[in-house]
Amino acid sequence: MTQQARVFDQLLQIAAILQKDMAQSFEGTGLTGARTHLLWELAALGPSPQNALAAALDVSARNVTGLVDALEAGGYVSRAPHPTDRRISVVSLTGLGEATMARMQREHQMLSEGLVDGLKEVERIEGDLDELIRRLQIVLTPETFENGGTAASRPEAAS
Amino acid sequence: MTQQARVFDQLLQIAAILQKDMAQSFEGTGLTGARTHLLWELAALGPSPQNALAAALDVSARNVTGLVDALEAGGYVSRAPHPTDRRISVVSLTGLGEATMARMQREHQMLSEGLVDGLKEVERIEGDLDELIRRLQIVLTPETFENGGTAASRPEAAS
DNA sequence: TATTGTTATACTCTATAACTATA
DNA sequence: TATAGTTATAGAGTATAACAATA
Structure with a gap:
């Protein structure tokens, strides 16, 4: 039962393809993966304190400051004071930000459909x-093996 | 044929899981995703000029210099002069590097088997x-749509 | 003249720690 | 006293451009 386990490598290959596509995507737009991720969260959450964005993205508050700075400079988001709590700055999508997200959602939908178009047994x-x-999450649980996970995702997936 | 296309999001989820696992993996080891990727290539290629590593990793020569510097400092690789061309420095795995790769390959194999263990219809x-x-590569080809790909991999996959 | 690897410089993502302004 | 966001500092990956040594 040893040699035939290609599945894991196939999943790594998929991860690599998606990552590469994403990396190449933002050229000249002033957007990057991290910044776009923030835009997606903002579109989902609505106007939010940076606080909430840091939690949603699972990054440090400092990191959010930098991302919002860049997005604000690019015109995608704006900061506004919170009506009652003056410590908070509320981040919102601008018109450009909204338009950008609408376009991305549309494109995501098209790709999503294109991927399975004409494919048999999609539900299966x-x-x-x-x-x-489900299995991936179990198998990659650090406790499962003595390793920290590392070997799992051999970095072919990383570039 | 619109609403049911979960497949793309599932693939993005897989990419996110693998990436997160990889990121968490290298704690305190002096290794990182990029450095480990170089080790995998080196293990596959055998002792190589930095030149060749840059091509294999699809990264700039400058980048390789930094990665090799770090791996050399960590004791994973060594640089040696090329016998005939003195411009070239040949990078090789050290004993530690070899041992590390052997362990990673072993762990990769175990995870690979664990993932499909007891799974029905693996070949299908x-x-x-x-x-x-195959479809992913077609669908993500920039020419397919007017977009640069971006929207494709909505950065949920990125964190 | 072309190639290998380096130094110089710069940008992005990320983190922790210290600090300010507010609750 | 605790919280939100900032500045300060640092490490890592990546890139281009200029430069040295060598072909």
């Missing part, structure tokens, strides 16, 4: 992927 | 994944 595949995701 | 799933990979 979705079930298989759910099972793989 | 592998075929489905191959098809998805």
Whole structure:
């Protein structure tokens, strides 16, 4: 039962493809992966304190300051004072930010449809992927093996 | 044919899981994703000029200099002069580097097996994944849509 | 003249710690 | 006293450009 386990490498390959696509995507736009991630969260949450964004993104407050600075400079978001708590700055999408997100959501939808267009047994595949995701989370749980996970995702997936 | 296309999001979720695992993996080891990637390539290629590593990793020569510096400081690789071309420095795995790679390959194998252990129809799933990979590369080809790809990998996959 | 690797410089993401302004 | 966001500092990955040594 040893040699035939290509599945893991296939998943790594998928991760690599998606990551590379994302990295190449933001050229000249002033956007980056991290900044766009913040935009997605902001679109989902609505106007938010940087506080909440840091929690949503699972990054430090300092990091959010930098991302919002850059997005503000690019015209994608704006900061406004909180009506009652003057410590808080509320971040909102600008018109450009909204338009950008609308476009991205549209493109995401198109790609999503294009990926499965004409594919047989899509629902069964979705079930298989759910099972793989479930197993992946178990298998990568550090306690499962003595290792910290590292070896798992051999960095082929990283570039 | 619109609403049911979960597959793309599932793939993004897989990418996010693998990336997160990889990021968490290198704690205190002096290794990182990029450095480990170089080690994998080096293990595959054998002793190589930095030149070749830059090509294999698809990264600038400057970048390789930094990665090799760090790996050399950590004792994972060593630089040696090329026998005939004195411009070239040949990078090799040290004993520690070899041992580290052997361990990682072992762990990778274990995870690979653990992922599919007891799973039904593994070969069919592998075929489905191959098809998805193929389609992914087509769908993400920039020319396919007017976009640069960005929207594709909504950065949920990035953190 | 072309190539290898380096130094110089710069940008991005990320973190912790110290500090300010507010609650 | 605790919280929100900032400045200060630092490490890591990445890039281009200029430069040295060598082909």
